[in-house]
Amino acid sequence: MIVAPSLLSADFATLKQQVAAVEKAGADYLHLDIMDGHFVPNITFGAQLVRDLRPHSKLIFDVHLMVEHPDEYFADFCRAGADIITVHVEACNHLHRTVQNIKQLGIKAGVALNPATPLSGIHYVLDEVDMVLLMTVNPGFGGQKFIDAVMPKVERLKQLTANLERNVDIQVDGGINENTAPGAVAAGANILVAGSFVFGAEEVSKPIEILRQL
Numbered sequence: 001m002i003v004a005p006s007l008l009s010a011d012f013a014t015l016k017q018q019v020a021a022v023e024k025a026g027a028d029y030l031h032l033d034i035m036d037g038h039f040v041p042n043i044t045f046g047a048q049l050v051r052d053l054r055p056h057s058k059l060i061f062d063v064h065l066m067v068e069h070p071d072e073y074f075a076d077f078c079r080a081g082a083d084i085i086t087v088h089v090e091a092c093n094h095l096h097r098t099v100q101n102i103k104q105l106g107i108k109a110g111v112a113l114n115p116a117t118p119l120s121g122i123h124y125v126l127d128e129v130d131m132v133l134l135m136t137v138n139p140g141f142g143g144q145k146f147i148d149a150v151m152p153k154v155e156r157l158k159q160l161t162a163n164l165e166r167n168v169d170i171q172v173d174g175g176i177n178e179n180t181a182p183g184a185v186a187a188g189a190n191i192l193v194a195g196s197f198v199f200g201a202e203e204v205s206k207p208i209e210i211l212r213q214l
């Protein structure tokens, strides 16, 4: 599995070292949660942090935009060094255009769905997107409980993407740990985001290895 540690659960006073630790431990992506205090009831960090971390890591920078008006921000995150930018379906008035505009910058585009959002909103962009992120918690905070009811949505998405000629990654995000990840993988996910499971461990290498082996 592709493992994407979420920096949200790291100690923000030592970010550079913690990014280096997950990279050394075999992580594939670095998941960067951008929250604006409007789309979600929490505020994290902006493009400047992505820009500052970029020279220190070869990890794929996977930017999860939990902001209103994502069209106003994604280009800045691309310039800052994002490799993948994911926008929320619930925040986009013209999702197809937003996805196309992200891809025109030469990076990958993802679309994210909250747990209560049905797959129907993305049927007509599946031909365009590189990744679909299915939230397995309500976005806004790390350390929440995995919502099992999202699993049939993962299965359905897997069926839909299997019919496409190109690869579309399925990312799950929220409450992923050694107990919940196997079910998500069985349902069809191939990218596992994990915040508290990775950064809450004494050694980040252990949870990363557990997820990688799935």
Ligand SMILES: O=C(CO)[C@@H](O)[C@H](O)COP(=O)(O)O
Pocket (backbone or CB within 6 Å): 006, 008, 009, 031, 033, 064, 066, 137, 138, 139, 140, 141, 142, 143, 144, 173, 174, 175, 176, 193, 194, 195, 196, 197
């Ligand atoms: O996008 C989000 C939360 O909104 C996530 O990326 C969290 O950061 C995941 O944290 P854990 O649930 O794994 O602790």
Ligand SMILES: [Fe+2]
Pocket (backbone or CB within 6 Å): 006, 031, 032, 033, 064, 173, 193
């Ligand atoms: Fe996230």
